[in-house]
Amino acid sequence: MSTLSSKSDDSQTYFPLVLIFSTRERIRDILSVGLMQCHYRITQATNSNIASLKASQFVPDLIIADITANNTKDILMLNRLRHSDRTRNTPLLAVVPLAIKEKLEKILDTKGDITITTTEDSQFYLIEYPFSFSDLLKKIEKILNKYGKLLPEKRKKLGEEEQVKIRIGKRLFDANIPTNKKLQEIADVLHKQWVFPYTVIKALDVIGS
Structure with a gap:
């Protein structure tokens, strides 16, 4: 997926840029489709190296990292982002x-909510599987x-058609x-590249681990 800038040509509009990191294509696509329909700009990373490079290059407004039992080593990548001069102020949301x-809380010293860290240089947040979108x-x-x-003044004034899409x-x-x-409802809205088979649409109800 190509990267979309968080800013439009109109300096009065603002679109939060979210970096989604997951080694699982299904999770990347499900989260990307949902957030794009809610007017977020998305860039994806398939491994921790790409995630680190994109985070440093684009400095997104939020980084979402899908951490599974099979890729816990990627927690180290989150720690690197936390202490990097480029990304230390970028909030990180770990999906675990x-x-x-x-294990993640012990390594990152998190507590799972909006006040999860006492440091001021970076913020970590957690959400557990399974969860609803x-x-x-x-x-x-x-x-x-x-x-x-x-902030209200930074949100795009959506037209009626865009409101329907959201x-x-x-x-x-x-x-x-x-x-x-x-x-039936999304048939006329989603682009052909986002047409998912039945099993994937079914998985959208509740995202499990």
């Missing part, structure tokens, strides 16, 4: 299974609001809406 939460979106908005990235993006992850209805 409960099984490794304690609405929970993730609330967490992201809470973090970015703290950093002044979602509502559909949120409904994608509503577990109460049948999958076949979701497919």
Whole structure:
């Protein structure tokens, strides 16, 4: 996926740039589609080296890192970002299974909420699998609001069509809406490159580990 700048040609508009790091293509694409429909700009990283390079190059507004039991070594990458002069002020949201939460907290000295660290140079946040997209979106908005990235004057004045796209993006992850209805609702909105097979759309209801 190509990188989109967090700023548009109009200096009065602002679009938060989110770096999504995951070794799992399904997770990268699910999160990317959902956040793009909510008007976030996205860049992806498939491994920790690419994540470090993109974080340093683009200095995103938020870094989301999918840490699994099989890639816990990537926690070290988060520590490097935390202490880098380029990214020390960039908030980091680690998506983790409960099984490794304690290990991550011990290494990063986190406590899992908005006041998770006593240091002022960087902030770490945690969200556990499984989670709903609405929970993730609330967490992201809470973090970015703290950093002044979602101020009303910096949000684009969305037209009616764009408002519809955002509502559909949120409904994608509503577990109460049948999958076949979701497919009907997004058919006329999502670009062909984002047309997912049934099994992937079904996985959007609740994102598990």
